[in-house]
Amino acid sequence: MSINRKELEEIATLAQLDIPEQQLGEITASLNQVMAMIEHINEADTAAVKPMGTPHEAQQLIRPDAVTDCSHKKDLLALSAHADEDHYLVPKVIE
Amino acid sequence: MINLSIRALSELLQQKQISIQELCGVYHDRCQSFNVNTNALISICAELSAAELLQAQQQLDAGELLAGVPLVHKDLFCTQGIKTTCGSNMLADFKPPYDATAVTQLAAAGMVNLGKANMDEFAMGSSNEHSAFGVVKNPWDSQRVPGGSSGGSAAAVAARMVPVATGTDTGGSIRQPAAFCGITGIKPSYGRVSRHGMVAFASSLDQAGVLAVSADDCGLVLSQMCGHDPLDSTSLKTSTWQWDKPKDSNMQGLRVGVPHAWIDALQDEGIKNKTTEAIEYFKQQGASIIDIELPHADLAVSAYYVLAPAECSSNLSRFDGVRFGHQTNAAENLEALYRKSRSEGFGEEVKKRIMIGAWALSAGYYDAYYLKAQKVRRLISEDFNKAFESVDVIASPVSPELPFKLGEKADGVSMYEADKFTIPASLAGLPCLSMPIGFTAGLPVGLQLIGRYFDEQNILALADKYQLDHDHHMQIPEAFL
Numbered sequence A: 001m002s003i004n005r006k007e008l009e010e011i012a013t014l015a016q017l018d019i020p021e022q023q024l025g026e027i028t029a030s031l032n033q034v035m036a037m038i039e040h041i042n043e044a045d046t047a048a049v050k051p052m053g054t055p056h057e058a059q060q061l062i063r064p065d066a067v068t069d070c071s072h073k074k075d076l077l078a079l080s081a082h083a084d085e086d087h088y089l090v091p092k093v094i095e
Numbered sequence B: 001m002i003n004l005s006i007r008a009l010s011e012l013l014q015q016k017q018i019s020i021q022e023l024c025g026v027y028h029d030r031c032q033s034f035n036v037n038t039n040a041l042i043s044i045c046a047e048l049s050a051a052e053l054l055q056a057q058q059q060l061d062a063g064e065l066l067a068g069v070p071l072v073h074k075d076l077f078c079t080q081g082i083k084t085t086c087g088s089n090m091l092a093d094f095k096p097p098y099d100a101t102a103v104t105q106l107a108a109a110g111m112v113n114l115g116k117a118n119m120d121e122f123a124m125g126s127s128n129e130h131s132a133f134g135v136v137k138n139p140w141d142s143q144r145v146p147g148g149s150s151g152g153s154a155a156a157v158a159a160r161m162v163p164v165a166t167g168t169d170t171g172g173s174i175r176q177p178a179a180f181c182g183i184t185g186i187k188p189s190y191g192r193v194s195r196h197g198m199v200a201f202a203s204s205l206d207q208a209g210v211l212a213v214s215a216d217d218c219g220l221v222l223s224q225m226c227g228h229d230p231l232d233s234t235s236l237k238t239s240t241w242q243w244d245k246p247k248d249s250n251m252q253g254l255r256v257g258v259p260h261a262w263i264d265a266l267q268d269e270g271i272k273n274k275t276t277e278a279i280e281y282f283k284q285q286g287a288s289i290i291d292i293e294l295p296h297a298d299l300a301v302s303a304y305y306v307l308a309p310a311e312c313s314s315n316l317s318r319f320d321g322v323r324f325g326h327q328t329n330a331a332e333n334l335e336a337l338y339r340k341s342r343s344e345g346f347g348e349e350v351k352k353r354i355m356i357g358a359w360a361l362s363a364g365y366y367d368a369y370y371l372k373a374q375k376v377r378r379l380i381s382e383d384f385n386k387a388f389e390s391v392d393v394i395a396s397p398v399s400p401e402l403p404f405k406l407g408e409k410a411d412g413v414s415m416y417e418a419d420k421f422t423i424p425a426s427l428a429g430l431p432c433l434s435m436p437i438g439f440t441a442g443l444p445v446g447l448q449l450i451g452r453y454f455d456e457q458n459i460l461a462l463a464d465k466y467q468l469d470h471d472h473h474m475q476i477p478e479a480f481l
Helices: A005-014 A021-043 A073-077 B006-014 B020-038 B050-061 B101-108 B151-158 B175-181 B215-225 B260-264 B269-284 B297-318 B334-345 B348-360 B366-387 B412-417 B423-428 B456-469
Strands: B041-044 B070-074 B112-117 B164-169 B184-187 B207-212 B255-258 B288-291 B393-397 B432-440 B443-451
Touching: A005 A021, A005 B348, A021 B297, A021 B348, A021 B366, A021 B412, B006 B020, B006 B215, B020 B041, B020 B050, B020 B070, B020 B112, B020 B151, B041 B151, B050 B101, B050 B112, B070 B151, B101 B112, B101 B164, B101 B215, B112 B151, B112 B164, B151 B164, B151 B175, B151 B207, B164 B184, B164 B215, B175 B184, B175 B432, B175 B443, B184 B215, B184 B456, B207 B215, B215 B432, B215 B456, B255 B269, B260 B269, B260 B393, B269 B288, B269 B393, B269 B432, B269 B443, B269 B456, B297 B348, B297 B366, B297 B412, B297 B423, B348 B366, B366 B423, B393 B456, B432 B456, B443 B456
Parallel strands: B070 B112, B070 B164, B255 B288, B255 B393
Antiparallel strands: B041 B112, B164 B207, B184 B207, B184 B432, B393 B443, B432 B443
């Protein structure tokens, strides 16, 4: 498996990243090195193997649907670069 | 004083031969002096918190062993009101509004936080060269890396800037820097320590752990960190555990599994000799040495570099420049705000891993790579299950190499492949540690001990018994005496 510059641009779009034109070649080569390494997983016969998503398969814990914490709106909004008293502020979305 | 164990420091405090302020003052001064040489810390608390000191004194008066002992936290543990950067420009000014559970638990025991340790950005790296706050230098040789991603934590303990530090390990990020810096470091079983407030890299692999001088120190601190946390759905209800220090170094009846193929393949004769010597010592003390095979372990690095980037791609999508973290000044619309904030905030290694993950999770590749890697993960886990039918502990090298020179590994893949001995146990979620077993060419060498799931006791006990008869872990680099 390997990718070309056009495919890298598509991946960057999925990842919400900008890649400068002059770095496209270098990053394509770098990702292709990793993909060549990844390819080794195909050496394993996994026809009868179930995927393992996590080391333990404990049941999801359920807790009562009760209010346990008060609002931290002010603290959380204070972390944003642009916010007013009630909202995060972003560039205009609707024309 | 700087080479005393936690038990010895605690005794000094209990007997009032030194006060908490004096003890923490000694280490605070060392943090300030030696950070110039090492760059181990991203931030040093300007002054000791009065509230923390009061809590420490109350715990000391109540007989708590860890009370008054200073530490630093890896800079991905959220600390309320204290910058938590993850080694990234994305979070350069981020001050969390809450503490991570591990931070809360250690503070509750009276441990005193002196600062935040440098790290590879978002824990992605094995050299601590990928930090927006500069490289960390290995205290044993300032031209060499301390390992990563918990490189700052390891260097800080090696230079005795603190007696203990927290760290995290996703594919070897506690064990490899512990080995490179000549200290002891443990990654507990997945589910043992809460991940709440620990900025996520790869959620099915990340675990918090401890870096300290000795196995005993690691056991004492880890006992306090573990336990069920309702705020982390992957923390298990049975995760409470208490370290029980062995009485002597007798290893009679212990079965130590050794993947000899890993040792035979070592290119570095110094590492090979030290590893063989340590295993020979176990045998002399009465342990049975049993050759084991882990047939799918060779595929671990490949599987890891599908799974970890996939999870990182998903986890790091939260950094959109809106709610917290870096926000660009040059966005003409919302899409551009996301893209430019992320492109400006993340470093190159992080962007690379996000893109590998986005690719592995994209339509057409999900089954072929992501699901395939998850299946390989199970094969690796089953290899360990089989090995543990006939052994109690597995001993292996930590790294095939000594600490390498800064800038030496420009090729990312060769750095990835150097984690081939630590990644298999991470994929299986097993407890594992690194302990110092001597020096070659003036640089420290570590041995990895891997235990059964939730059997931290046996690996720490084996390391503790070894350290009763050896003083490699007690060595301090000359510049930091």
